[in-house]
Amino acid sequence: MRELRQQDVEDITTGASFMGAGGGGDPYVGKLMAKVAIAKGQPVKLISVDDVDPDAIYAPVACMGAPSVMTEKFPKGDEFQRVLNAVAERRHQKIGGIFPIEAGGVNSMIPLVLSAQTGIPVVDVDSMGRAFPELQMTTLHLAGVTVSPMAITDEKGNLGLLETVTDKWAELLARDMTVELGATAVVSLFSTTGKMLQQVGVHGILTKCQRLGQVVRQHSRGRQWQLEQIHQLTGSFHLFDGKVVDVSQTTAGGFNHGQITVEGLKDFAGHQLVIDYQNENLIAKLDDRVVTSVPDLICLADIDSLTPFTAEDIRYGKRLSVFGLPCDPQWRTTKGLVTVGPRYFGYDFDYVPVEQLVTEGR
Structure with missing residues (x-):
């Protein structure tokens, strides 16, 4: 066990924003909530x-x-305890600890906020190893753990409890509720045993995010050093450097949908990279050839500092470095690809690991 301090929060936020694959919420909002909670609690x-x-x-x-x-x-701020208490009451069991459902700027921070408020410990594990747009997209789902009981609430105090026949039904019903609650809500779901977390959770995710944040913070050591450290931590492939020349985004059905077009710079001059996203980045095409797709990660960072960007941060003229990261091996199973592979999101091609796509493109 170790205690997290303010600088740890800064670093975890940065690293989680990188591992969020463009999603997971605004890192500034998450960091602010966590730092205030720790200062007060x-x-x-x-x-x-x-x-x-x-x-x-x-x-x-x-x-x-x-x-x-x-x-x-x-x-x-009080929503987190409300949903956790609702799940504990429905299960008639005390919650022994909390953990982030995914890596992301906000959703990696919420357990830290709740821990500072209540003293409940945070487990260094998540159930994705990245961020995904739909709530059933977890390694717990792959292992047969159910969403239910699921609690959902908003800042006004509305509270709902869902018991659904499948995890996908929970996604559909909770998504409609979220839209009615103002397009965002707070949830608790997939409560499970410590044994199951040990078996199928993605271990050490917060420590990994913290180390990534430390690397980004040490930009004075040079971009090449940073690239080497990021590769060692994540197995990343440097896919592209360029300038954003077009961004389209809509908000519908409780999701952000959009596309980012990047014109190449430096060694990538004369080439174009196009990224599709649904909250998180889904596929990247280099000159119309797929170079990374879900469930592998597509991560965006400032071309100079390597500070990560979420998809909604991207604006015309931003200069980006784009990375492809191998996903957790559980997503490369048959059930994993049915749940989060490119065909699930409507693309007419099968998943190919990023390391194979990069090798074939050379």
Whole structure:
């Protein structure tokens, strides 16, 4: 167990924004909430997933909805305890710890906020190893853990409890509720045993994000050093450098949908990269050839500092470096690809690992 301080929060936020693959919410909002909560509350205790009680119950708390809306309608602060208490009451069991459902600028921070408010420890694990747009897209779902009981609330105090026959039904019903609640909501779901977290959780995600944040913070050591460190931490491939020349985005059905077009710079001059996203980046095409697709990660960062960008941060003229990262191996299984592969999102091609696509393109 270790306690997280203000600088740790800064670094985790940066790294989680990188690992969020363009989604997971505005990192500034998440960082601000966590730092204020720690200043007002208790120290945040981070424990390794190896040290959890196998028989105790652990649960994530997260924001759901369109990330762009969260910049204007962010949580009031009491929602996190409300949904966690609702799940505990429905299960008739005490929650032994909390964990982020995904890596992302907001959703990696919410467990830290809740821990500072309540003293409940945070487990260094998540259920995606990145961020995905729909709530059933977790390694817990792949292992047969159910969403239910799921609690959903908003800043006004509205509270709902869902018991659904499938995880996809929970996504559909909760998404409609989120839209009615103003396109964002707070949820708790996929409560499970410590043993299950040990078996199928993505271990050490917050520590990994913290180390990535430390690398980005040390930009004075040079871009090449940063690139080498990021590669060692994530297995990343540097796909592209360029300037954003077009961005389109709509908000519909509780999601951000859009496309980013980047014209090449430096070694990539004369080439074009196009990225599609639904909250998170889905596919990247270099001159009409797919170079990365879900479930692998497409991560965007400032071309000079390598500070990560979420998809809704992207504006005309921004200069980007684009990275492809291998996903957690659980997503490369048959059930994983049915759940989050390119065909699920409507693309007419099969998944090919980023490392194979990069090798074939050379």
